[in-house]
Amino acid sequence: MSAIVVVYELEQPAAAPAPAAGPPGAGRLPRRVHAAPAAPGQADAVGPRTLCGKDTFAMARARRTPSGRPGEPWYPDEYASVVCPDCDAVMEV
Template sequence: MAIFVMSELSKFMSEDFGQGDAHPQIKKVHAAPADGSIPGAPGDRTLCGKPTAAMERSDYSPPEPGSPWLPPSMRPWTCHQCDAALQAP
C-alpha cells in the first residue's frame, strides 16, 4: 500500500503582534493512503479519518521496505492512530 506523509499545520501569528503572515507549525503528522483514481495523489482522508485537503504533503518516501513510514525528524508529531493503523496486521 502506498502511503503519503501528511502534515497537519496550525498557524500562529507573531508574538509581537506586528504585521506579517502567520507562520505554519506542525500539529501532527499523519499517514494517508493513495487515491485510487488519481495516480500519485493522497486519498481524501488519513488513516485516522481526518480530511487531507488542508494538509501539506511531505516528499518523504521510506528508503526500503520495512523502514518507518515517516522521517525521524517528524517523529515527535506522529499521529498515534495512523501509526497504529499501519502496524495492524
C-alpha cells in the same frame, strides 16, 4: 493496501496575515504527521482522508514516501515526536 502518502497537519497560521510567498503552508511546522492512502489511480496524490479519518484537504503533502521495508519508519525522523498515534497503529498492522 494502496500506496501510502505522508501528510502534515500544519500549525494554525499567526493572527497577522503573512505574505503570500511560496507554497501554501510554507514556514509552518507540522503539528501532527499522518498517513493517508493515495488517491485512486494517482500514487502521488493524497486521498481525501488520513488513516485515522481526518480530512486531508488542508494538509500539506510531505516529500517523503514510506519505503515499505520492515523496521523502517513511515514518517520523517525529524517529526517522530508528532506522529499521529492512530495512523501509526494502522501502519504497524
